[in-house]
Structure formats: structure tokens, C-alpha cells
Amino acid sequence: MKQLLIIFGGISLISFFLTDCESSDRSVSPYPSIIFPEDNPSTQEKIELGRKLFFDKRLSKNNEIACASCHLPEYAFTDRLPVAQGVEGRTTERNAPSILNAGYLPTVMFDAHIETLEKQVIVPIQEHTEMDLSIKELLTKLRKVPAYQEAAKSIFGRDFDAWVLTRSISSFERSLMSLDSKFDRYYYQNDKNAMSASEVRGWKLFSEKLYCTECHTPPMFTTYEALNNGLYSDYGEDKGRFRIHNDSTDIGKFKIPSLRNITLTFPYMHDGSIGSLEEVLAHYSKGGNDHVNKDKRIVPFTLSNTEEKDLLNFMEALTDTSYMKDYR
Template structure:
């Protein structure tokens, strides 16, 4: 449903309006959620989902059996973590902030530089990374194949014994079902429940989708990201070269995949390196226009927001928290 009833949602209009006004369709607002696109060899079944969930929460995939996927992707935090860099095996520091897995099914590519084309392939990344699980998936499969429960579940789900194929497909099958779409914003926008956002959240909504802030340019769509690669002026000089690590192009230096803002109120710390602890810090960063960098996005400019407007924008961002999703028992261990 694209038609919205908004509190005076007119681009450029800054006056406070009390009554609800029916306005024309705002072209910047997200449309309905698209259907999930499953690979031909990994369509959803309850058996595959259950197997994937079991593997997601099992530390058997790390070299010393100390960590699971859920160690760094906690369900109560929208499947993200609450530290800048999650610890890997042997207490090794990670190199980037763990992103939320909410609505990961809609991402067209994976990792901060976008070098992994499928969710199935992405499952391999933490297993083999030295600073994460530091293991070999073939050896992990051999370990799993000693478990009679895994043997039975694997045969039921994929008609084969546990192996690398089963591990990657099953975990991807589970993760594709991590759909978050019942936040206060969703109730307001998709279900037209105008009582779900208060006055400050509605004012923040208007700011977010205005040409004054241009937040929607990168954080648009139903998943609040356009999946592009951007430099947001976090630093003048970045320790992490970002997408250039993949392409070796100077134009990609310190560009990172735009993160989804769904559940952003509970996925702190923020940025690719977890360097900002609060939404207030993030909003202030963008309000000031960021640091100078040759690859900085043209949309990152001083916003000159008032103290009240910054508070309203933060209120709207917090309305993206999906409490049903983060408390859903079916996603818990």
C-alpha cells in the first residue's frame, strides 16, 4: 500500500500541522515487501529450516567448538552484536562490526565490500576466517557426520549425508526466514495505523523522507537500504580500505555497503567499525556533514538540524524496532 496518510508530509514544508492531512503519494516512501527469492536448489521446507536453526546455534562449526553463528548474531539484538568487534576463536578480535541479519534474504550480495554473491556462499566466510571460526568446512562436516541426529535431519532435509552442501544450504534457509516487518513504522506505513507513531516520531518520519536530509537516498526501500557502496565521511583517513579490498580501484577506497536501518535502535554500536555508541552520535555526525574524503557521498552535507529536529529524527529511527521479531520464540535457541 503506497498511499499514506501523513502529518503534512510535503517536501520542504516545515510548519507544524496538528490535524492529519491526506496527501499525494510520496515517491520516496517504500513499497510493499517483495517475495523472498529462493535458489532453485534450496527452496524452503520446515526440515531445512529446522536443520539450519540447529546449525546456527551449534558451536560445532568453529575449530575449537567455542563459537556459533549466534555468538555474534544475537536474536534479541536483531541478530547483531553489542560490541564494536565480536571476538573470534581464541579471543581474537574481529575486523568489522557484525551486521544485523534481519531481512538478509533481500540483500543482493554480502559482506561490507559486496564480494559474496549468495547467502549460501556467505555462510562459508565466518567458518574459514582466521579471526572468526578459523575452521575448514570439510572438517566441520566430518565432525557433524558423527552425530546421528544430524545424519537423520540431513537426509530428511536434503536427502544426503551432512557435508559442505548441507551446512551452507541449511543455514542460508534458516536465515532467509529472519523477516522483520512489524515495527511501529510498518504498522503506520503499511497497515495505515496512524496511532502507531507519536507526534515526534511522525515529525522525524517527515524529516527522514525529505530532500532536506536525503536520508532516504541511501536508506530507502522497504529494508531501509539501497545496498549501494558509499563513503559517509566517517574519517579523513580510513584504516579499512573497504570495497577497494575487492576491486583494487581508488574510486572504491573506503566505500562500504549501506546498512539496513531496520531495528537500528538496538543494533549499536554503529558504523562498519562500531565506532559510534549511540544514535545521537550518528545523527550529529551527519548533521555536521562528516569529514572530508575524496570518495565521500554527495548526499553527506551539513543539515543544520535543530536540537528538537535531531530528537525527532532519533525518535523515528527508534520506531523501526520490531519487538515482535526480536522476541519471537521460534528464532530462539
């Protein structure tokens, strides 16, 4: 697979072309394009600066928490905790999502309300339970780091400021791609041996017998909508997207997570309340819990032991850790 970077005026987009090595035939990419904001075309220098900042604990009040403390590369940029932990062991109310393929997100966060990755960067830094640092304090601190100040001058032609911080971290996030799973090779690259018989049966179940692809739609295994999957009859304190517009039809709606790398990203759901994929299947097979906003497509089903195993094997075939080459 080849990646081509095409730049049109201010807008650049990465397109993927599938190349058949034998015949060098080219067909159109099955993946959506990453659209870069007009004011933030990607460059290698920005990505590298963003990577340094992402792993830098000085972005927190007590110099102990980096973005990467909650988004660890080896766990597909999640943290294996039910809810994430920030400075001084303070707990957030939600599970840290994977940020692989973040460049495809039409909106950011479980409430599907922040428009760009650029705008999201500031949120964890200032949040009391995450990094707890005001942007003013942060900039005072980071301007004293010669490497950051020099990079800001040479890449952006300005002092290290909020623009430099947000543009470089989000450029790094857009570079985090994971699209080379066994499923990608089987389904999009026509390699019929890439998945085992059991994984193929699991895919048929997932997409034909059951209704999973209604919401976890390939190629990204999400439609990115915020929906209620019947996790609870009473959502308690965290009512999801409801908090954005106070609209009661939004209670219990959370952005549908991608299922790529799902075997690496346990525990599951916005609050990390489900520990394993077996338990996730138990949730769906009973048709979820009753809630007025529960999506009507979620209905009970039964699976034989073999079918359950096939489905789990299929989900495992959505794993692609090739991105880890940059972190070993």
C-alpha cells in the same frame, strides 16, 4: 498480515499481502519478494536444521563459538561489540551486522561482493579470527552427530556435507523476518495512530528536510549499494570495497546498512566506531569528513533540539522484535 508461500517450478517466493480485516481488501505488497535460489527452495525442515546449526558451537575449532555468538537474537542478531570476537578472543576487523531480513540482500557483506547467503556460510567457519575450522574437519565432526546425519539423509537424501550445511543455514537466515515495526503499521498498513506525533515529525525530517532516504530508502531503509559516507578522511587499513577490485574509487565504500532495528544494533558503522545515534547525527550534521569518494549528497545541516529528538524517536519506531517469539 498474511504470509503466502507460492511455489513456481523451482523458484519459490514469499509475497506479503496486506489484508484489511474489515473489508478483506487485498493490495500488492510494498515489500520486495524474497527470491530463493533455484537449487534451494525453502522448507520448514531445512529452516529447523539451519537453526540448530546456527546455534551450534561445534561449528568452531574450540567448540566455543556459534554463528549466534556474534549474531545474538536479542540484539537483532548483532553482538553489541565494536568489532566481533571469535575463537580464543581473536578480534575481527568489523562490526557484526544484523541478519534480520537477510533474505532481501542482493549481495552479502560490507563489501557487497558475495552473491548469495549460501556462499557466505563457509566464510566465518574457515576465518582464522572467527570460527577457525576447515570444512574437512567440520564435516568429520558433524557427521558423527546422529541428528545431523539423519536430517541430511531425510531432507536432502545425502550424507551431511557442505551442500547440506550451506543450504540449511541460509534457509534459516531467509526465515528471519522483521517487518512489523510501528513505521510499517503507520506507513504501509495505514494505521495513523501507530506512530506518535514526534515520530511522524522525525519521519518527515528523515525523508523530506534531510537526505537520509536517498540511501536509507524504505521499505528496507537501504538501497544495498556500497557508498562512502565520509566516515574518515583516511580509512587506514580497512578501505572497504576497494579490497575486492583494487579500484581507488571504491576506497571507503561500505554496503549501506538497513536502519531497521537500529536502536538495538549499536555500536554503529562497519568498524563499530560510533557508539550512539546522537553521535551518528553529529557525524552527518557536520557533513561527514572530507574524502574524494564521499557521496556528494552528504552535506552539513542543523537541527533544533526538538528536531533531533524527533529524528531519534523516528529511528526507534523502526524496531520490530516480534521475531523474538521463537527465542523466548
